[in-house]
Structures are given as C-alpha cells and as structure tokens.
Amino acid sequence: MSVPEMDLFRFLKLISVYIVAALVVSTLNSVESRIYIHFDQTPLPFSRFSTAIFGYSVKRLDGSNACAKHSCLIYCELDGKALESCPVGVIALRNLTENRKHQFLVNVTTRNGETNSSAFSWFIDTTPPTATISSDQNYTNAEKITIEITFTEACTREGAFFKCLNSSNCDVIARGPGHIHASSLRVIEPKIKYRLDVILSLKTLHGRVMINTKDRFCIDLAGNRFTRTNSSILVIHLDRRPVLADLWTSVPSYELGINGVPRTVFAINKINEIKIFLDFSIPVVNSTEQIINLAHVNSGEIVSIRDRNHGNRRFVFAVRDLFPTLQSF
Known part of the structure; x- marks a missing residue:
C-alpha cells in the first residue's frame, strides 16, 4: 500500500469514528x-x-x-x-x-x-400589605391639603384594589371637620402610590381631622389581606385661631416691713443678664432664631437660652450687655 493510499485509509477511518460518535450522541439525546x-x-x-x-x-x-x-x-x-x-x-x-x-x-x-x-x-410571603398616609401639612389653616397613600406592595388579587369613587365609596375615610375629595384622585405609581385632596371645613376654627384607610379591603398576590397599621392613620391639626403672645420677665419678690406693715416688693439689681419669657396662646411652628430676628431692644442684645420650649408655646431669652449703657445715666 502506498503512502497516499495509507493516508486515505486513515482519513476514511477517522470519518467513520466521527459518524459513529455523532450517532451515539444523537441516540443519547433521543433517550x-x-x-x-x-x-x-x-x-x-x-x-x-x-x-x-x-x-x-x-x-x-x-x-x-x-x-x-x-x-x-x-x-x-x-x-x-x-x-x-x-x-x-x-x-x-x-x-x-x-x-x-x-x-x-x-x-x-x-x-x-x-x-x-x-x-x-x-x-x-406571609407579610400582609400595608399603606402609609402622609402629608406635608400636618398643621394648617388652609382650606385644602393633599395627602399621599403609599402601599408596601400591590394589593390587587381577586379584583380588589384601592379605589375612591365618591365620598361614600372610598378606601380612605376622613373623620372630623373635613372630607375626602374623591374626584381629585391621582395615580402616581400604578397599584402603589396615590394622591388625594382633603377639603377642610371653613366653619371650623380649631379641630382635628383623622384620616385612615379601611381595613382588609384588598389582598396581595400571596393571599395576605391588607392590614391597617399606625402608619395608615394621619391626624391633621386645623387651627385658624389668632395667635396671642405674652411677653414677661421674672423678677424676684421680697417681703419688707414698711411702717410696720408687711409689703411684697418686686426688685432686681442683676442687670448683666435678665431672663425674658415669650408665651404663645397656641403652639407655633417658628424657630427660636426666627423669633429673635423679629424682636428689638433699645439697648443690649437678646440671646436664646437653651431650654425646653413647652411644645413650641414658651420661649426663653436673655437680655445681655446692659451694664455699659446704664453707666451713662
């Protein structure tokens, strides 16, 4: 057998091996x-x-x-x-x-x-869906505020979902001097986030409007029914009353006998730092710095004393640097 014939024989043999291997793989895949x-x-x-x-x-x-x-x-x-x-x-x-x-x-x-x-x-999934109701204006004197309802997950199984068709068919309820404006419903993120307007009564000067979701009104994909939590309740404080302020200072009292008669005398000789109290009839949202900027004295300087403000109703200040001014008299 010549060399070329030997090469051809080897080539044909290799081809036959490949064909058999391919048939075996094909058979295994078929099995x-x-x-x-x-x-x-x-x-x-x-x-x-x-x-x-x-x-x-x-x-x-x-x-x-x-x-x-x-x-x-x-x-x-x-x-x-x-x-x-x-x-x-x-x-x-x-x-x-x-x-x-x-x-x-x-x-x-x-x-x-x-x-x-x-x-x-x-x-x-064993966690029930919940929702958070929030607003930028928890204290207001406005006629209308906007609330936002945000769900933790979609709550749409069995065809139930968040809705607000009218005041008597809405999954958000308002109690107090206000009502839900159903036609203001806006979908911010489908099945997750919504916005609504709440109309506040103009006949009420002072009161609270409690807004909350209904309970168990929809079901998530796993079958967990909606559960109302503390985050599903929002309290709006409505206050249109005028704010009254009382500015006063504390001066110590002394019992003195004058002509044999006991008298109460209010006096102070501490002129380096005198405390001044500003009491509001209702809580205010102004900061201490804002109030200081509105106060003016004809001598000295008003500074804030870091103290509890009693729920933003009382602010305590001090008047300093009075002594040089009094020396000129």
Missing part, C-alpha cells in the same frame, strides 16, 4: 428526550403557606407512565439540597422558611437509563 416530568400539583407562585405539596408524574411522549411498577430512580432537591426521601407521585414539604424564594427539583432515571429533570420556583 433523554423520551420522558418528561409533569407537575400535577404545585403551590401558587406566591403563597402565604409554609407547607407546599407537589404532585408529579413521569410520562413518555405517547402519554404512558414511564415509571410503572416503581421502575424509576427519583432524586429530589429543595433549594439546592438533596432530600432524604423522595417518593413517587406526591411529596409534602413542611416548615419552609417564610418570606423567601424556594425551588423544588425532581430528577428521574428509568430502568432503561432514560433521564430528565424539572424544577419549580415559588415565593412564600
């Missing part, structure tokens, strides 16, 4: 694809239960049972960890970790070496 795993029962993609029941069957392409007479080897995993027992057909998984994603995997091998696997993922 693997002859069965499939069907989940007959699964939890919902979002579930509020810590127990999950899976029902599964192994079928051939013609629909027949591929594991008749328990002729299959079944291997199962939960969240990447092998399970000790994996029965045929049905398995119950209990005491699963809540509020996290899980994955259940089934791998089946038949007596003939046919194999396939299938996995199912779901999320266990």
Whole structure:
C-alpha cells in the first residue's frame, strides 16, 4: 500500500469514528428526550403557606407512565439540597422558611437509563400589605391639603384594589371637620402610590381631622389581606385661631416691713443678664432664631437660652450687655 493510499485509509477511518460518535450522541439525546416530568400539583407562585405539596408524574411522549411498577430512580432537591426521601407521585414539604424564594427539583432515571429533570420556583410571603398616609401639612389653616397613600406592595388579587369613587365609596375615610375629595384622585405609581385632596371645613376654627384607610379591603398576590397599621392613620391639626403672645420677665419678690406693715416688693439689681419669657396662646411652628430676628431692644442684645420650649408655646431669652449703657445715666 502506498503512502497516499495509507493516508486515505486513515482519513476514511477517522470519518467513520466521527459518524459513529455523532450517532451515539444523537441516540443519547433521543433517550433523554423520551420522558418528561409533569407537575400535577404545585403551590401558587406566591403563597402565604409554609407547607407546599407537589404532585408529579413521569410520562413518555405517547402519554404512558414511564415509571410503572416503581421502575424509576427519583432524586429530589429543595433549594439546592438533596432530600432524604423522595417518593413517587406526591411529596409534602413542611416548615419552609417564610418570606423567601424556594425551588423544588425532581430528577428521574428509568430502568432503561432514560433521564430528565424539572424544577419549580415559588415565593412564600406571609407579610400582609400595608399603606402609609402622609402629608406635608400636618398643621394648617388652609382650606385644602393633599395627602399621599403609599402601599408596601400591590394589593390587587381577586379584583380588589384601592379605589375612591365618591365620598361614600372610598378606601380612605376622613373623620372630623373635613372630607375626602374623591374626584381629585391621582395615580402616581400604578397599584402603589396615590394622591388625594382633603377639603377642610371653613366653619371650623380649631379641630382635628383623622384620616385612615379601611381595613382588609384588598389582598396581595400571596393571599395576605391588607392590614391597617399606625402608619395608615394621619391626624391633621386645623387651627385658624389668632395667635396671642405674652411677653414677661421674672423678677424676684421680697417681703419688707414698711411702717410696720408687711409689703411684697418686686426688685432686681442683676442687670448683666435678665431672663425674658415669650408665651404663645397656641403652639407655633417658628424657630427660636426666627423669633429673635423679629424682636428689638433699645439697648443690649437678646440671646436664646437653651431650654425646653413647652411644645413650641414658651420661649426663653436673655437680655445681655446692659451694664455699659446704664453707666451713662
């Protein structure tokens, strides 16, 4: 045999090996694809239960049972960890970790070496949806304020969702001298964030309007019903009364006998720092610095004394640097 004939022989031999290998791979793929795993029962993609029941069957392409007479080897995993027992057909998984994603995997091998696997993922959610009601004006004398309702998650299962059609059919309720303006509803973020106007009564000078959501009016994807919390309640303080202020200073009193008669005398010789008190009839939102900027003295300087302001109703100041001025008299 010549050299070229030898090369041709080797080439044909290599080609035959490749063809046989390709046929073997094709056969293996064909074997693997002859069965499939069907989940007959699964939890919902979002579930509020810590127990999950899976029902599964192994079928051939013609629909027949591929594991008749328990002729299959079944291997199962939960969240990447092998399970000790994996029965045929049905398995119950209990005491699963809540509020996290899980994955259940089934791998089946038949007596003939046919194999396939299938996995199912779901999320266990036991946290009920809630909402926060907020406003930029918790204290106001306005005729109207805007509130914002923000949900922690979408609450739309079974067709229930946040709505405000009119004053008698609204999932937000106002109690006190005010009412919800239903037609002002604006969707800021679908299923999550909404805005509404609250109309405050012009006949009321002073009062509180309590705004809160209804309870259990909608359900999330996992089946948890909406729960009202402290954040679902907002109190608006309405106050249109005029603010009165009383400016005074504390001067010590002394008991003196004048012509044998006891008298009470108010006097002070401390002129380096005199305390001044400013009492408001109702709480104010002004800062101490703003109040100082509005106060004027013909001598000395007003400074703030860091003290409790009694709920923004009393402010304490001191007048300093009076002595040089008094010396000129």
